[in-house]
Amino acid sequence: MKFSLWVIFVLFSTAAIAQPTLVEKFQKIGTVQQAQQFVDANPEIKPAILRLTYGKDTSLLDKRLLRQKQGDIFSVGYVTYKVVEAKESVAYRASYIFLDGSDYSPSQIDSLKKLIVQKASAPGASWDQLSDQYTMDGNKTKGDTDWFFGELMYPKEVQDAVAAHKKGDIFFVDVSERNWHYIIKKTYDDQVQKDAVVLRANGR
Numbered sequence: 001m002k003f004s005l006w007v008i009f010v011l012f013s014t015a016a017i018a019q020p021t022l023v024e025k026f027q028k029i030g031t032v033q034q035a036q037q038f039v040d041a042n043p044e045i046k047p048a049i050l051r052l053t054y055g056k057d058t059s060l061l062d063k064r065l066l067r068q069k070q071g072d073i074f075s076v077g078y079v080t081y082k083v084v085e086a087k088e089s090v091a092y093r094a095s096y097i098f099l100d101g102s103d104y105s106p107s108q109i110d111s112l113k114k115l116i117v118q119k120a121s122a123p124g125a126s127w128d129q130l131s132d133q134y135t136m137d138g139n140k141t142k143g144d145t146d147w148f149f150g151e152l153m154y155p156k157e158v159q160d161a162v163a164a165h166k167k168g169d170i171f172f173v174d175v176s177e178r179n180w181h182y183i184i185k186k187t188y189d190d191q192v193q194k195d196a197v198v199l200r201a202n203g204r
Contacts, residue, residue: 021203021204022045022080022201022203022204023073023075023080023204025038026073026080026082026199026201027073029082029084029199030071030084031084031085032049032084032085032197034084035049035082035084035197035199036049038199038201039199042201045201045202045203046201046202047199047200047201047202048199048200048201049084049197049198049199049200050065050196050197050198050199050200051195051196051197051198052065052066052195052196052197052198053194053195054066054088054192054193054194054195055192061076065081065083065196065198066194066196068083068086068196069083069086070083070084070085070086071083075204078202078203078204079200079201079202079203080200080201080202080203080204081198081199081200082198082199082200083196083197083198084197084198084199085195085196085197086194086195086196086197087194087195087196088192088193088194088195089149089192089193089194090149090163090190090191090192090193091147091148091149091190091191091193092145092147092148092149092159092162092163092186092188092190092191093144093145093146093147093148093186093187093188093191094145094162094184094185094186094187094188095127095131095142095143095144095145095184095185095187096131096135096143096145096158096182096183096184096185097116097130097131097134097135097143097182097183097184098135098136098137098139098143098180098181098182099112099113099134099135099136099180099181099182099183100136100137100179100180100181101179101180101181102179103136109181112134113172113181113183116130116134116183117170117172117183120170120183120185121170127142127143127185128142128143131143144187147191155173155175155178155180157173157174157175158173158175158182158184161173161184162184162186163190165186166186166189167186167187167188167189168185168186169185169186170183170184170185171183171184172184
């Protein structure tokens, strides 16, 4: 009898030890579909899928979740979270005046850049008028880039420079291999877009 009780005790102990933790279960989940399957299969631990958007979801916990990277797992109290999916993009907006180096000598380009910046920095200066007067790409937008991201929309040098400056800055960008020259004014703060799909459940 004692032997039988001991065997039962060992079997139960082994089963308890072998039971994976919630974190270990979360580690095996890699897609939103798998997360939904987990939710459907484990109602007793009150799982849920959260869909969060930067700027829209503003609680302290939501902000913390949106700072995490895809695949991150962490616990708050007795609740565990996994960021199943995270997508982030940053859009920029500026105004520019384009100068074509194939039509001017380097010294002429430098003189024009300095003159345009001097005029653009003057009180009450109108970028629209300066764009109409000086830009050489025939744009009809008064130099407004609209919101853009990615090198397919503007040269990488332009995007990198706009990203590195703050709203109101006026600066030069040279695309040397094409002999293109830009005078740029950053007109808006960066527009950050981040969305996350988070799995949560009670347990650790």
